[in-house]
Amino acid sequence: DQQVKQNSPSLSVQEGRISILNCDYTNSMFDYFLWYKKYPAEGPTFLISISSIKDKNEDGRFTVFLNKSAKHLSLHIVPSQPGDSAVYFCAASPFSGGYNKLIFGAGTRLAVHP
């Protein structure tokens, strides 16, 4: 059973609009969450993270929101740009220190069209 779920396999957004990617998790021991971005024929690259002691983290156009009670996090991209078209993986870790284990969701393919 997947502990990290991204229920939307794909998302299409118009350039300039907001993209919202969602992620749900089941393990209450997770205390650190990350988003990775992946272009075709490349490895994933780190995008943004959030610790469970926060409910929001912002980095430029990217903001991650965490709702611990709902075991839900979301990534907002504003404004969306064509270069944002990629697969986005949500990942969670049961430790913010120590072992570097990440548990990934299945990914959401974002297409930003002009």
Added chain:
Amino acid sequence: EAQVTQNPRYLITVTGKKLTVTCSQNMNHEYMSWYRQDPGLGLRQIYYSMNVEVTDKGDVPEGYKVSRKEKRNFPLILESPSPNQTSLYFCASSFTSGGALNEQFFGPGTRLTVL
């Protein structure tokens, strides 16, 4: 340039023929890990290593072996590949202090097909 390299990038082989996928990083990272990516399942961890001569199983270790004789290299060995090991494989590395707080750097991937 800081990077994780994998070789080969593409490989087609037959059932039972032993193969090795190499992974090397030049960032002096202690932690290295292998993942496989399959449709609908995301990335799943195969094996990881916290440092030289220290390796441990991830979530899907069956059919794989690893070794960590040097800090920079972490090869993935398939002693007797089977078709269910057809997948996209990623190697990753990071520092260990701070655990998951450390960004993991991923290689470009190896697409393996086992006939």
